[in-house]
Amino acid sequence: MALLRIQHVTKRFGGLLALDRVDLVLEQGMIASLIGPNGAGKTTLFHILTGIYRPDEGEVCFEERSLVGLTPDQITASGIGRTFQNIRLFGQMSALDNVLVGMHSRIEHGFWDILFRRVGFNDGEREAQIQALELIRLVGLQGREREWAHHLSYGEQRRLEVARALASRPKLLLLDEPTAGMNTSESRALMSLLKELLGKYVQTILLIEHNMRVVMGVSDQVTVLDYGEKIAEGSPDQVRENQRVIEAYLGRAQWGVRASG
Amino acid sequence: MKGLASGVGLMAFILCSSLLVYSFPQSALAFILFESSLLLIYYVPTPGKIKLFLSSLVLVILMPFLGSLNGYYLEVAIQVGIYVALALGLNIVVGLAGLLNLGFVAFFAIGAYLWAIFGSPQANEFIPGSLFPLSPWWFFVFLPLSIFVGAFTGALLGLPVLRLRGDYLAIVTLGFAEVIRSLVNNLDKPINFTNGPRGITPIEKPPLFFQPVLEFFGFGASPASLYPFYFYFVVLFLVAMIIVVTRRLDNSSIGRAWKAIREDEIAAAAMGVPVVRMKLLAFAVGASFASAVGVVFAAKQVFINPESFTFMESIGVLAMVILGGMGSIPGTVLGATVVTVVNLQLLKGLSLWLNSLRQSGIILTLPFLGTFDLSQIPAQFEPAKYERMVFGLVLILMMIYRPQGILPPRRGEAKSDGAP
Numbered sequence: 001m002a003l004l005r006i007q008h009v010t011k012r013f014g015g016l017l018a019l020d021r022v023d024l025v026l027e028q029g030m031i032a033s034l035i036g037p038n039g040a041g042k043t044t045l046f047h048i049l050t051g052i053y054r055p056d057e058g059e060v061c062f063e064e065r066s067l068v069g070l071t072p073d074q075i076t077a078s079g080i081g082r083t084f085q086n087i088r089l090f091g092q093m094s095a096l097d098n099v100l101v102g103m104h105s106r107i108e109h110g111f112w113d114i115l116f117r118r119v120g121f122n123d124g125e126r127e128a129q130i131q132a133l134e135l136i137r138l139v140g141l142q143g144r145e146r147e148w149a150h151h152l153s154y155g156e157q158r159r160l161e162v163a164r165a166l167a168s169r170p171k172l173l174l175l176d177e178p179t180a181g182m183n184t185s186e187s188r189a190l191m192s193l194l195k196e197l198l199g200k201y202v203q204t205i206l207l208i209e210h211n212m213r214v215v216m217g218v219s220d221q222v223t224v225l226d227y228g229e230k231i232a233e234g235s236p237d238q239v240r241e242n243q244r245v246i247e248a249y250l251g252r253a254q255w256g257v258r259a260s261g
Numbered sequence: 262m263k264g265l266a267s268g269v270g271l272m273a274f275i276l277c278s279s280l281l282v283y284s285f286p287q288s289a290l291a292f293i294l295f296e297s298s299l300l301l302i303y304y305v306p307t308p309g310k311i312k313l314f315l316s317s318l319v320l321v322i323l324m325p326f327l328g329s330l331n332g333y334y335l336e337v338a339i340q341v342g343i344y345v346a347l348a349l350g351l352n353i354v355v356g357l358a359g360l361l362n363l364g365f366v367a368f369f370a371i372g373a374y375l376w377a378i379f380g381s382p383q384a385n386e387f388i389p390g391s392l393f394p395l396s397p398w399w400f401f402v403f404l405p406l407s408i409f410v411g412a413f414t415g416a417l418l419g420l421p422v423l424r425l426r427g428d429y430l431a432i433v434t435l436g437f438a439e440v441i442r443s444l445v446n447n448l449d450k451p452i453n454f455t456n457g458p459r460g461i462t463p464i465e466k467p468p469l470f471f472q473p474v475l476e477f478f479g480f481g482a483s484p485a486s487l488y489p490f491y492f493y494f495v496v497l498f499l500v501a502m503i504i505v506v507t508r509r510l511d512n513s514s515i516g517r518a519w520k521a522i523r524e525d526e527i528a529a530a531a532m533g534v535p536v537v538r539m540k541l542l543a544f545a546v547g548a549s550f551a552s553a554v555g556v557v558f559a560a561k562q563v564f565i566n567p568e569s570f571t572f573m574e575s576i577g578v579l580a581m582v583i584l585g586g587m588g589s590i591p592g593t594v595l596g597a598t599v600v601t602v603v604n605l606q607l608l609k610g611l612s613l614w615l616n617s618l619r620q621s622g623i624i625l626t627l628p629f630l631g632t633f634d635l636s637q638i639p640a641q642f643e644p645a646k647y648e649r650m651v652f653g654l655v656l657i658l659m660m661i662y663r664p665q666g667i668l669p670p671r672r673g674e675a676k677s678d679g680a681p
Contacts, residue, residue, distance in 0.1 A: 050531050051530075052527065052530075052531070071530070071535070071537075072527075072530035072531050072533075072536075073530055073533045073534055073535045073536065076531060076532060076533035077533055081532075082531055084528065084531075088525045088527065088528035089524075089525075089528070090520065090521045090524035090525060090528065090529070091524055091525075092520070092524060093517070093520050093521065093524060097517055097520070100514070100517055101517050101518065101520075101521040101529065101532050101534065102532045102533065103514075103533075104514055104517070104518055104521075104532060104533045104534045105533030106533075107514040109513065109514060111515065111542065114509060114510060114513040114514070114515055115506060115509055115510070117509065121513075125513070164532060165532075167532075168532065168533050
């Protein structure tokens with residue numbers, strides 16, 4: 001059973017066709033990558049998946065249920081977590097609180113439970129904190145949990161975003177350029193983190209990535225977008241050999257010179 | 262052990278300052294010193310139980326006692342309490358949820374008029390029969406009722422403006438407050454609901470249910486002398502309740518969701534926070550505080566008119582929150598206290614002092630400058646006339662040197678501290 005099924009999704013911004021009848025199917029247990037030149041529509045697709053944009057046409061099904069028209073918090077509650085291309089942490093909150101916010105959809109206390117500290121409130125809070133600390137340890141930020149998010153270093157902020165996205169216990173994790181701005185050893189650490197997450201914390205990961213070393217190293221399936229259109233899909237090796245992908249990245253061969261990938 | 266020592270030190274400070282106020286009941290400085298003991302209690306590291314004991318000693322026993330020496334102190338304390346409660350309400354909307362609300366006074370007005378209309382003969386104007394004013398006991402019905410009315414109007418205002426952000430939200434809330442004020446100002450015809458600019462009076466005060474008890478113990482006192490103490494305790498109770506509610510919400514998933522919305526709304530939504538619901542809740546909770554305080558305000562003032570609910574009031578409360586530290590409960594309490602005390606005591610005290618200098622007829626002889634007749638000091642120099650300017654300056658300086666406020670929220674406050 002496919003976890004996520006995107007069918008013929010189209011999104012226009014005025015005259016710009018950001019996504020043109022894009023199809024994408026994610027099976028359970030895979031790490032998939034979405035690549036393409038700048039402006040290809042990758043982040044737009046993420047925004048559609050998480051309910052920030054609404055597709056003009058097409059259907060998005062998650063576990064055979066349509067996501068179109070749901071609000072971002074409903075989509076998160078149904079099992080999709082995400083990070084952002086430009087880090088969007090809650091700067092003036094502690095790292096721990098950032099992760100706890102990610103648990104919002106799983107915390108069951110209502111307004112009156114909180115106001116009157118009903119039975120179970122304190123236990124629930126303690127349990128949430130234990131889980132949050134575990135996630136913080138998982139991404140290697142132990143000891144930094146009381147620090148304000150905007151005081152963390154760039155790499156730490158990226159990892160905190162992953163922890164925050166995991167807090168809602170998503171089945172599908174969407175990572176928007178997780179290694180942007182990281183050096184080689186940092187991105188290698190992130191790759192091994194992703195492999196560790198799979199199966200244990202999330203069932204499927206979809207990442208947007210420009211770092212080809214990461215893409216080719218972790219992905220089971222690579223999808224290439226160019227000008228809002230899906231131009232290739234397949235295993236890393238298949239995509240690497242694909243003529244249209246090479247053209248999209250390097251330009252069309254002219255004067256008889258062949259661009260070699 | 263160390264905590265105990267500092268507790269004893271605090272106790273000594275409290276007793277000394279109260280003695281000072283006792284000896285000089287007219288001195289504003291002595292009273293401000295006494296008030297600052299509360300700040301010391303907050304700052305000095307002592308166990309929570311000692312803090313609780315000392316602050317309740319100051320607030321429940323010493324303050325009313327000193328107030329019996331100089332009635333004005335009690336008046337100041339009640340005003341401080343009213344503004345603290347208002348500022349705490351606004352703190353939820355602006356400080357925690359980050360929704361800039363420039364019309365907060367509207368909810369204060371709604372609460373005040375709610376009790377003013379039904380707690381005075383005013384309601385007879387549009388409800389047949391002469392049922393009104395309601396008996397004083399209804400005050401205790403209207404206090405909780407105002408919480409719901411406030412929450413309802415807060416959510417009602419929230420609904421249309423939820424899609425707005427920042428400046429746009431500020432403008433709409435400002436407009437809302439003006440609408441409420443104009444409504445109150447003009448709803449005297451065709452049916453007289455609010456009595457327009459003439460205001461409503463006399464408004465019933467809450468019942469003195471404890472007077473027979475006092476008389477039984479031989480403390481016969483006139484209602485006029487009892488009411489300041491009564492209102493002091495009503496306001497104190499209200500502020501205590503508001504602090505407990507705010508703390509509980511703050512240290513929970515709701516408080517975290519509010520702060521997340523303040524920091525980054527899109528990210529908050531993507532993390533599963535129901536943004537619309539949480540914003541409405543912030544509006545409703547903040548408004549309910551203001552509206553409850555409004556009921557007490559109307560009962561205390563006996564007379565209210567639209568003049569009490571101008572735009573400048575909203576700005577004043579906002580200044581208290583910003584001055585104290587947005588999002589922090591101690592900061593907000595401190596901000597409201599400082600602004601009110603400076604307004605009511607310091608500036609007024611300086612003006613009085615200037616007046617007494619003028620009337621003393623002293624002629625100063627300054628070297629090189631000749632003589633100066635103190636009675637020539639122009640009346641325009643009175644500091645009380647510069648109230649707005651003083652606060653404008655203070656706010657500008659704060660923005661430059663300490664934009665986070667006097668007592669900003671502490672880091673790592675996620676640690677739940679159990680009790681209230």
